[in-house]
Amino acid sequence: MSRFLPLMPVMVSAAIALFYVTPADAYMAYITNEKDNSLSVIDTDKLEVVKTVKIGQRPRGIVMSKDGKWLIICTSDDNDVKVYDAKTLEYVKSLPSGPDPELLTLHPDGKRLYIANEDDNLVTVVDIETSKVITEIPVGVEPEGMGMSPDGKVLVNTSETTNMAHFIDTTTHKTFDNVLVDSRPRVAMFNAAQTQLWVSSEVGGTVAVINPADRKIISKINFAIPGVEQESIQPVGIRITNDDKIAFVALGPANRVAVIDTSTFKVLKYILVGQRVWQMYFTPDYKYLLTTNGASNDVTVIDVANQKAIKSIKVGRYPWGVVVSPN
Helix, strand or coil, rough: HHHCCCCCHHHHHHHHHHHCCCCCCCCEEEEEEECCCCCEEEEECCCCEEEECCCCEEEEEEECCCCCEEEEEEEEECCCCEEEEECCCCCEEEECCCCEEEEEECCCCEEEEEEEECCCEEEEEEEECCCEEEEECCCCCEEEEECCCCCCCEEEECCCCEEEEEEEEECCCCCEEEEEECCCCCEEEEEECCCCEEECCCCCCCEEECCCCCCCEEEEEEECCCCCCCCCCCCCCEEEECCCCCCCEEEEECCCEEEEECCCCCCCEEEECCCEEEEEEEECCCCCEEEECCEEEEEEEECCCEEEEEEEEEEECCCEEEEECCC
């Protein structure tokens, strides 16, 4: 047995070396490709697509289960929500929804899923474990945006045609306030402190910042980009850094992401990205922000600290939604 002992330190050293060279920030990003009916997977360490699979018809909104095991995707033309295994990308089951589901959000409890159904003016609440509908909540015309407060007490749904942000109590599932914003609101996003709710208005070209405590509009942010026509500036996706200091706003056909100081509501800069930038998502370490660019069929990787685009990654046709694995 003694002749094997000298090998042990080498083996241990090799194991330690392997442990340390394994990248700690290699998260997987999942992109829904609306026109290809597919899902692309990006390794955020390699910054390249490692797999693409076919899924349901017209996939758009996407979230991940709290434990990171499931991908939950609105397949709009199938009029349902499909669940896939995040590691194998195999189909698990379908969840009920109303017609044309578009965006969705998961409650912090990890069980209740809230789905915006564009064609029937309802938010459907589903238990993802039992696959049963808990209730349906009437909202405005063409519901889309789904913003969940970090404490899980309030859901905000935006209605594109009614031009309102609807505040919903997640205990009673009743709407307790409605705030009028500019034309065609798309995304609602709380900051971590729950002192601000940001709502983008695509056609209005603005972002309204609302105080969730009294539902009053604190500020309305406008955008001006040299050389870009005003009608091309169409705010959609919103993401706020974990320290609540900086907000990023996707500006659609303007092909820019606005960088905004959340204390002054001033635009600090515009980052040039792909064409018709739509949705965005941070890696869990907030190192990168990934944007889906529908008209150029790619994903732009933004270095968050330096606030600059560092790479474009080709995916399927009309990338729409994006989510990144928690580990």
